[in-house]
Amino acid sequence: MRxxxxxxxxxxxxxxxxxxxxxxxxxEMDQFTNISFSQPVEIPGQTLPAGTYLFKxxxxxxxxxVQISNLxxxxxxxxxxxxxxxxxxATGDTVLVMAEQGSGKPVAILKWFYPGRTDGxxxxxxxxxxxxxxxxxxxxxxxxxxAEAAD
Numbered sequence: 288m289r290x291x292x293x294x295x296x297x298x299x300x301x302x303x304x305x306x307x308x309x310x311x312x313x314x315e316m317d318q319f320t321n322i323s324f325s326q327p328v329e330i331p332g333q334t335l336p337a338g339t340y341l342f343k344x345x346x347x348x349x350x351x352x353v354q355i356s357n358l359x360x361x362x363x364x365x366x367x368x369x370x371x372x373x374x375x376x377a378t379g380d381t382v383l384v385m386a387e388q389g390s391g392k393p394v395a396i397l398k399w400f401y402p403g404r405t406d407g408x409x410x411x412x413x414x415x416x417x418x419x420x421x422x423x424x425x426x427x428x429x430x431x432x433x434a435e436a437a438d
Contacts, residue, residue: 318401319343320381321358322430329388329395330355331367331412340364342399353399353408369408372398377405381430386423395420 323339341360345352351371355364374382377400384398397420400407412420 315401315403316347317343320399320401322381322383327393328385329393330365331410331416333365334393335364350406351408353410368411369399370411372407372409374400374405374407377403378429379403382407383428383430384425385428386420386425388420388423395423397425 320342321339322342324335324337326337327334329335335355339358341354341356341358343354343356344350345354345366351369352366353369354366356362357364379402381402382398382400383396384400386395386397388395395412396410398407398409
């Protein structure tokens, strides 16, 4: 029985393309995002020092649980409840909505939007914090690669 080498080669190429396509979208399923901050930032319950962090969904079945860890994932800083939020149009970059708290306090992360999506994650603060943050100046920060969110 003679095997057509070209047909076998094309089969391998086709399989590699399909597998590559699945792997390429794996980051989108968990919204894996590296974000660097040049100054401390507040998340619900704590302040993160300046540095680079990994933001991702806990799992694809629950879009309202976000984990924040160090870059290699070896130290988990927080698993946070979020609410779904929308923006008018998607961009190709990560966008954070921040609140400038003033009086020496760090900026607070209010919302996180993954590139290419209009739906995002609004971090859940206590009612008191929510009222205080609503009075602060809010600004959308476009995080570039490597992501920078400051000032």
